Amino acid sequence: MITAAALCPLPPLLHPAVTGRDPVLPELRAACAEVAGRLARDEPELIIVIGPADATGAWDTGSRLDPSRYASGIARTGRRSLPLSLGLGAMLLDQAGYRRPRVLQAVSSDEPAEACVRLGAELAGSGRRTALLVMGDGTARRTLKAPGYLDPRAAAFDTTIESAVRDGELIRLQRLDEKLARELMVTGRPAWQVLAGALGARQPVTEVRYCDAPFGVGYLVTYLRPPTGADAVP
Secondary structure, three states: OEEEEEEEOOOHHHOHHHHOOOOOOHHHHHHHHHHHHHHHHOOOOEEEEEEEEOOOEEEOOOOOOOHHHOOOOOOOOOOOOOOHHHHHHHHHHHHOOOOOOEEEEEEEOOOOHHHHHHHHHHHHOOOOOEEEEEEOOOOOOOOOOOOOOOOOOHHHHHHHHHHHHHOOOHHHHHHOOHHHHHHOOOOOHHHHHHHHHHHOOOOOEEEEEEEEOHHHOOEEEEEEEOOOHHHOOO
16 A cells, blocks of 8 residues: 655755765755655655666665765775665665665666556555655756757656646656657656556645756656545535
8 A cells, every 4th residue: 555655856966975065956955855754754664766777676775876976086885886766765765764664666767658557556566554755857958058958848748747746647647758758868757657557546645845947857856645535525
């Protein structure tokens, strides 16, 4: 049973070792810390971190991200690094003080929507009180200085994602254009579709804590919880 979920982006600058004492985008960091903290305080039996990677599969929960891959001047650990998405997700849980069981679930960036939705349904069917921390960026082509340069289609794509999340209509995420997502450098597409599969037809109550495109990349931070009887319209 899914008790709650959170969406966070995955810029390396979220890691303190990358930016040092002068944190970049403190509002983004604070929003990510807030939603991860809420997941931890809900005390689920399990939190699953879901994020895009080269291949689909679970990673060792004792693994950590090697920040030296994203910043010069940091000594390499010599250990196998988690994918960025899972490493940042694990870091957010550590910072929130979460010490209960966790799963680090990677989903291939090339995984088709049907497989992502099926994986989400499998993760939700464990019978345990489970929360999800879903990592992924929107488009990376919002401005001339964006990683992928400016694409006039990018803003509309990000708006589609934001609208689906704000409205709690995650089934719309299952229908995202995979080819267009690749062209716009959207890393979050497979992870969001896993989330949509996990929640199924339920329309969650959502709270968007951050939505902007610094550096020309779409970042969305949201807390979601499945509806309860108290959410019913009288």
